[in-house]
Structure formats: structure tokens, C-alpha cells
Amino acid sequence: MSNSHEPTNIDRREFVKRSAAGMIAGRLVVEPVRRDERIRGANNRVVVGVIGSGRQGLSDMKSAMRHPDVDVAAICDVYQPNLAKGVALAPSAQQYGDFRRVLERKDIDAVIVASPDHWHPLHAILACEAGKDVYVEKPISVAVAEGRKMVDAARKHGRIVQVGTQQRSGKHFQQAAELVRSGKIGKVTQVRCWNFGNESPDGIGTAPDGSPPPELDWDMWLGPAPQRPFNSHRFGVSDARWSTFRWFWDYAGGMMTDWGVHWLDIVQMATGADAPVAISASGGKFALQDDRETPDTLIATYQYPGFICTYENRLANAAPLNDKRGGIDFHGTDGTLFVDRGGFEVTPETRRSGDSILDRSEAIQVSNSNDNHVDHLHDFIECVKSRRTPVADIEIGHRSTTTALLGNVAYRTGRRITWDGATERILGDSDASRHLTREYRKPWTL
Ligand SMILES: NC(=O)c1ccc[n+]([C@@H]2O[C@H](COP(=O)([O-])OP(=O)(O)OC[C@H]3O[C@@H](n4cnc5c(N)ncnc54)[C@H](O)[C@@H]3O)[C@@H](O)[C@H]2O)c1
Numbered sequence: 461m462s463n464s465h466e467p468t469n470i471d472r473r474e475f476v477k478r479s480a481a482g483m484i485a486g487r488l489v490v491e492p493v494r495r496d497e498r499i500r501g502a503n504n505r506v507v508v509g510v511i512g513s514g515r516q517g518l519s520d521m522k523s524a525m526r527h528p529d530v531d532v533a534a535i536c537d538v539y540q541p542n543l544a545k546g547v548a549l550a551p552s553a554q555q556y557g558d559f560r561r562v563l564e565r566k567d568i569d570a571v572i573v574a575s576p577d578h579w580h581p582l583h584a585i586l587a588c589e590a591g592k593d594v595y596v597e598k599p600i601s602v603a604v605a606e607g608r609k610m611v612d613a614a615r616k617h618g619r620i621v622q623v624g625t626q627q628r629s630g631k632h633f634q635q636a637a638e639l640v641r642s643g644k645i646g647k648v649t650q651v652r653c654w655n656f657g658n659e660s661p662d663g664i665g666t667a668p669d670g671s672p673p674p675e676l677d678w679d680m681w682l683g684p685a686p687q688r689p690f691n692s693h694r695f696g697v698s699d700a701r702w703s704t705f706r707w708f709w710d711y712a713g714g715m716m717t718d719w720g721v722h723w724l725d726i727v728q729m730a731t732g733a734d735a736p737v738a739i740s741a742s743g744g745k746f747a748l749q750d751d752r753e754t755p756d757t758l759i760a761t762y763q764y765p766g767f768i769c770t771y772e773n774r775l776a777n778a779a780p781l782n783d784k785r786g787g788i789d790f791h792g793t794d795g796t797l798f799v800d801r802g803g804f805e806v807t808p809e810t811r812r813s814g815d816s817i818l819d820r821s822e823a824i825q826v827s828n829s830n831d832n833h834v835d836h837l838h839d840f841i842e843c844v845k846s847r848r849t850p851v852a853d854i855e856i857g858h859r860s861t862t863t864a865l866l867g868n869v870a871y872r873t874g875r876r877i878t879w880d881g882a883t884e885r886i887l888g889d890s891d892a893s894r895h896l897t898r899e900y901r902k903p904w905t906l
Pocket of ligand 1: 511512513537538542576579598681682683696702703
């Protein structure tokens with residue numbers, strides 16, 4: 461079944477509902493092809509610029525470059541060693557320290573935005589305004605209101621915007637979601653998502669403020685975030701580990717938005733829910749003696765219509781759940797479906813019938829069967845060419861990011877938040893509502 465001739469004026473809520481439900485069956489086209497759009501034939505090249513060639517940017521680049529029609533023509537990074545790594549992958553690309561010079565180039569069709577989270581909204585919106593299609597990493601923003609502006613910019617300028625929640629392109633994730641949606645495990649009443657590890661006692665350690673290294677444009681790294689002296693942990697880039705900017709509120713949201721968003725994205729894909737109605741969270745930085753600001757222990761609880769969902773993060777004890785340090789359990793009246801990046805498994809509930817104990821559902825085990833990251837980037841490239849809506853369209857990515865961000869709002873305010881997903885407002889709590897936006901450091905504005 462093809463949905464390719466859906467009307468273009470469906471409302472936002474209906475769009476999300478339909479795109480979740482129609483995820484496997486087909487894609488919606490919500491963007492009319494603009495008059496000035498170059499219509500690419502099957503052999504046309506897609507010219508790509510990369511903004512932020514750090515660890516994930518390089519990975520995104522590699523996956524994109526496996527598409528036969530991709531030319532990476534520009535790499536931009538504010539940190540010279542990472543810029544050099546990008547250019548090593550695409551030697552014919554031009555190098556930039558200022559992303560605005562990339563956006564000025566008329567030959568660039570699309571950009572991959574893999575800068576730290578606090579830059580995503582500006583990078584993505586300015587790219588849309590410059591007529592570029594955008595692949596933007598998750599989480600798409602640091603504050604909810606920024607994400608809505610990203611959706612608006614994509615729509616206003618008729619751009620394809622795919623979010624880097626690549627699990628959506630995982631065949632086994634799609635199959636698991638379809639099983640949940642089709643009622644295979646009965647009515648789902650509880651969902652648990654988790655990431656466990658043990659970094660105690662030192663965590664990322666401590667580092668003093670100092671002067672930025674000469675090969676870094678610290679002011680351009682900070683961008684819209686508050687001015688402050690250079691700190692190597694806030695900058696975070698290191699060959700030894702994922703960058704530690706993730707653990708500072710000015711730039712990111714800790715594990716809740718780093719990993720939590722991946723699981724919550726699948727929860728919303730599988731259940732068709734696009735927003736929780738209430739959120740509460742508890743946690744703290746109890747064990748790790750390091751510079752991070754984000755908690756080392758957190759449980760966020762989401763009330764959705766018809767079920768509850770928790771995201772649990774523990775960084776000071778790695779004891780697994782189901783033998784797994786991360787994943788999602790969907791608990792239904794007829795069975796439990798566990799899914800992680802390795803595959804999924806359905807464990808039936810049992811019922812008594814006379815003397816027999818019968819399974820209520822079918823035991824199923826399915827392994828991961830595709831490289832979802834490569835397929836996700838290729839979905840983006842194909843959508844750039846065809847103007848189809850990508851599998852993780854910006855509206856979907858915004859909804860998933862919002863859910864994760866609200867977990868942090870609940871944690872940071874210590875409040876139970878009532879959320880209106882239709883208007884994207886916190887009800888009856890002006891204090892908590894302040895966390896839905898953030899101030900930009902001049903001259904940057906959104
Ligand atoms: N989809 C996934 O599974 C996944 C995995 C890892 C990271 N990510 C996301 O990717 C993003 C980058 O994370 P990372 O771990 O690669 O970080 P990183 O620090 O390794 O890379 C970010 C790069 O952006 C550069 N940068 C900062 N400001 C810039 C600017 N104004 N213009 C150009 N470049 C700029 C930095 O110098 C750095 O090289 C984050 O949003 C993260 O959440 C996604």
C-alpha cells in the first residue's frame with residue numbers, strides 16, 4: 461500500500477499519528493515539491509556538507525558515503541584535529557571553520573549536522589533557510605521550543621529533515637514495533653527502558669578551567685550557549701571516549717537525552733503515542749565524583765494514555781535487567797517483548813485452561829538483520845532525491861526529543877509535570893515552563 465499521495469494539509473497531530481502507524485506500510489509525502497526544486501534523476505549526485513566532524517559526524521559521513529550518489533564536498537569543524545579527520549575521509553572536500561560559509565554554497569544540497577546538541581537548532585534552521593536538506597543528530601535540541609522552530613523551518617522552506625534516531629531504520633525494531641502495535645502481546649500497560657553501567661567513583665574525573673588550545677575556536681564552539689572559560693570536560697573531545705559535553709546542562713541533557721531519546725523514540729513508534737500526558741522523575745548525582753552536572757542515577761516516569769513508561773539510568777552499578785545493560789521491555793497482557801540493538805524476543809504470559817498451562821502468545825526471537833545506521837543515512841539521501849518524507853522526519857524526532865527533555869524538566873524542578881502535547885505546554889506550572897525555552901548568547905538568536 462502506498463501513501464504517497466496523501467494530502468499535504470493534514471494537521472500536526474494527525475501527521476504524527478499516521479506516520480507512526482504507517483511507518484512500515486509506506487511513507488507519507490507532506491512536502492509539496494517546490495517549483496524551484498531540482499528534480500534529481502536516479503543518477504544525479506547529492507552534494508553533502510558536514511557540520512561537526514567529531515565522532516558521530518565521521519560515522520554519519522561514512523554511512524552516507526556508502527550511498528553511490530553521495531559526494532561530500534564540504535567539512536566544517538571548529539576544532540582543527542577533527543576537521544582533519546573529516547578531510548581524511550573525503551579528501552576532495554573543502555574545509556571550513558564557519559558553517560555559514562558552507563550554507564552559502566549553492567552546490568551543496570544537504571548537510572549533516574553532528575555538532576553538540578546546543579548547536580543543532582541553529583545549524584538546522586539556518587540550513588533550511590539556505591535551502592539545504594538536513595540530517596540532524598539526536599537529540600535535536602536542548603529545549604522543547606527550539607525543536608518546534610526546527611519543524612516549522614523545515615515545513616516553511618519545504619526541506620527534508622531526518623533526525624539521527626537510526627533505530628527507526630532497524631528492521632528488527634520495525635518488526636518489534638509492528639508486533640506491539642498489532643496487539644501480539646495484548647494490551648501494553650507498562651514499558652521499561654534502561655541503561656546501566658558503572659563509572660564509579662571517578663566518572664569523567666575533574667579538569668580545571670583554562671585557555672582553549674590554539675587549534676580550537678572556543679567562542680564558535682560555545683555559540684549560543686553562555687560565555688564561560690574553556691574547560692576540557694565541557695568541550696569534551698577526546699580520542700579515548702565519547703565527548704563529555706553531554707554531561708553539562710548548557711549543551712546537552714545527560715543520559716536522559718543521550719540514550720533515553722533512542723529508547724523513547726521506539727516506545728512512541730511502537731505504541732503510536734506521540735506525547736506523554738504527565739512526567740515525574742527522581743534521581744541525583746550520588747556516587748560519581750567528577751565534573752558532570754547531570755545525574756548518575758535517574759528514574760523518569762511517563763504517564764501516557766493507557767500505559768506508563770519509565771526510563772532508568774544507573775551509572776554507579778551495572779547489574780543488568782534481563783541480562784541486558786540497556787533495552788526496552790514492553791509488558792502486555794499476553795506477553796513481554798524485549799528489544800535492544802541486538803534483536804528482540806517475545807516471552808508469552810501463560811494462562812490456565814483446565815489442567816493445562818497455555819501460552820497466551822507466541823515465543824519469538826529475532827536478531828538484528830541490517831545496519832540501521834547505514835540504512836538511515838541512505839533513507840535520508842533517497843528522500844533528498846525523491847522528496848519523500850524520511851523515516852525519522854523532524855516532527856517525529858522533535859516529539860521523541862521532547863519526551864526525553866521533559867524527563868529532565870521533571871528531574872530539575874522536582875515536579876510532576878502535566879503536559880499538553882497538542883499545544884506543547886506545561887499546564888499550571890510557570891516555573892517548570894521556563895525550562896521549555898533557553899536564552900541565546902548574542903549575537904546568536906533563533
Ligand atoms: N545517533 C547516534 O546514535 C549518536 C551517537 C553518538 C552521538 N550522537 C550525537 O551526535 C552529536 C555529536 O556528538 P559526538 O559524540 O560526535 O561529539 P563530538 O564532540 O565528538 O563532535 C562534535 C563536533 O562538533 C564540532 N563543533 C562544535 N561546534 C561547532 C560549530 N559551530 N561548527 C562546526 N562544528 C562544531 C566539535 O568541535 C566536534 O568536533 C551529538 O548531538 C550526539 O548526541 C548521536
